[in-house]
Amino acid sequence: MSERRRAAAWLYRLGAGRGRAAALVLLALFLAVQLGAGERLFAAPRLALFDSYERLLPRVRKSAPVVIVAVDERSLARIGQWPWPRTVVARLVQAITAAHPAALGVDMLWPEADATSPPVWVQAQGALPAELRDALDALPDHDALLRAALASGPVALGIAGERDGTPDHPGPLAPVRVVGAEPSALPSILPAFGSTVRSLPLLDQAAAGHGLLSVDRDRDGLVRRMPLVSVVNGRPAPSLGLEMLRLATGAPWIDLYLAHGAAQGVTVGQLAIPSQAKGSVWIDYTADDPRRFVSAADVLDGSVPAGTFEQRLVLLGIDAAGLVDHAITPLGPMPGVEVHAQFLENVFDRRYAERPRWAPLAEAGLTAGLGLLFIGGLPLLRLRWYAPAGISGLGLLAAAGALAWVRARWLIDVAAPAIGDGGVLVALLGGGLADADRQRRRLRRELERRKLEAARIEGELGAAVRIQMGMLPKPAALAQDSRFTLDAAIVPARQVGGDFYDFFMIDPRHLFIAVGDVSGKGVSASLFMAIGKSLCKSCALRGDGVPDIGAVVRRANAEISRDNVEMLFITLFAGILDLASGRLLFCNAGHDAPLLLRGGAVPQRLPGGGGGPPLCALDDFDYPAQSLQLARGDLLCLVTDGVTEAMNRSGELLGHQRLAAALAALPPAAGASAAVAQVRSAVAAFVDGAEPSDDLTVLAVQWRGADAAPG
């Protein structure tokens, strides 16, 4: 790759390529949505995330400042069905207040008079014997008994807030001082109730405190937050837990702090409780815990250990199947009264779950930070690392969220950043995949082009081989001459090579034969072969009469050497056979010496030496002619090194000895064709299917005598 293209590729990697542009746009859009409407849009995943924090990493219950006296199954079995006569309830309240609790919160409502109270019962009966009526009238009123019990200690009575409904009697409410805003601003900040359901005024007025039983229910019905102060008929009213704290601390009032149109928190005496903007507190739950509960039956029996209620916050509530109103919390359903207990435990541990004011900004920051990291970093990686790296990034996000929860009880919503940055990841992955696809298609096109190119070259080479083969003379052309037999064959290797043979009559008496081999392979070798063969022939036919074979080779050498830029060379054996005398004049330019088959004797190679180097090796070498007298029936076999260096599968070369042995096996009267066929089959048997690496050329000529009979 050139420098410029490398630089361009880097710019592309750093710049808009690989899905970066799309990812950046996506990130910007998501940030706008997250900052603009994220609180509402991502509420569901956020709450699911916070619920999972609560479930997986719940609060550990350290202190036990709260005891719940529960009207449970056992109590119902002992006392009888609910509602109990208020005399029993009065006894229960009395038993608790007598044990000096810090405060007693009553999670019950008695809006109607006790129907079992004698005066009420008498009223309901109509006509009764005067004696009975007087006796009953003398009995104490149940509600009066309960009233006395409620007044006997720091008791806070529950109030139920109703969004709409008939307003109940306007009973007393705890004093709440609003600091930092006009009380008229309260309904726009705090949860507001149009009406309340309260206990009988008789009871209501007896109690020292009054607190709302209502909890914050989210759209999905789960209770996650406890409102500290709500608005009832325009007046601020504390929750039951907060009111119990006021009674316990002996504070005359509760201070509610507001600023910038949002609640900041409350103080009760020395105690400060920070709140969310709408005046509520995230409840940091522990699982439903039976150790918080004491059975009302045991309290009535007096079998509760002494000191159980001493200086503790006591809640009175119902926990019996069919009667209890369960609150659904992130940790599962639990009795409503236990939600108030959990809130009070949070206050005592001074550890509040909190969604900090700065959380939305921090979350947008997380989205932007990780998103930009993805956009900047991922495209520098290989595509297959996108998903692992991206998921690691999102994992870090999740870990950061969990850490904030564990260390500071901060509710940081990493779900929204995960959604946004997950989208960025997908966009980058999509871009990367599209990129890879484009690249793959480009490579495929390139490959296609190269294949076509290769096919074209192959075709041209095939044509070269065909032309080369076409240049070779056909042995059949001389088959009519009875003075000699001659045959020749070239088996071309897969790659085009530079072997050739040639034969022709110089005049009716003289036969020219030649076998040559151009060093090297490929188109240059085959072209060189064509030039070499033509030059040899033209040199042999130049002038009148029978030329000197040495001079023919000298001329051919000089002419071929002139234009030999590739520095190829040609080994050549050329000879002129006098068909009348059997005398062969020949010149060997670096070629393998031919084998002579004479009268059934072992084939002999003509002695080496006396020739010269291959054509083109030395420009002006003085090639000498040599002479050999053939006898009738003598056969000369010429081969190129494609024969002697044919390689079998174990890497052995055929060699001269195997070649000689193969020819020795010929019958005594065999002609040139049999010799050529024998050589070819010997090579084929030896290589046994191994791919030939070189052309294989064999030429055989047999002198049968000047007067040999045809056939």
Added chain:
Amino acid sequence: MEAKQTRLSGSLILRPAGRVDMGNAEAFKELLLRVLAEAKTALVLDLAELEYISSAGLRAIMIASRAAKSGGVALGVAAMQPVVAEIFAISRFDLVFPCFASCREALARLAPDALAGFDAL
């Protein structure tokens, strides 16, 4: 194919081992030309460890020999094994390159001043 080089003052001895054939002839040619570029007086090819050389290998030596000639460096071939010697004899390349029985003999003829260094090895 491995080849050991010995540097003597202005001359080099290259000792290729194994086979040179179609498959590695091109690499052999490159090696020869590279080594030749460092030689000032003579390059001696010590063929004592060369087992076989094909015509493509001979061509590589021929090309190197031409380059040597034009650069004024003498190129000699020495210490051929019988098989390689026969190849040289058949192809008559023994007429193209000066061939010597040993490296010492080659240096004595082609680069006498390197002889002392050779003997000191």
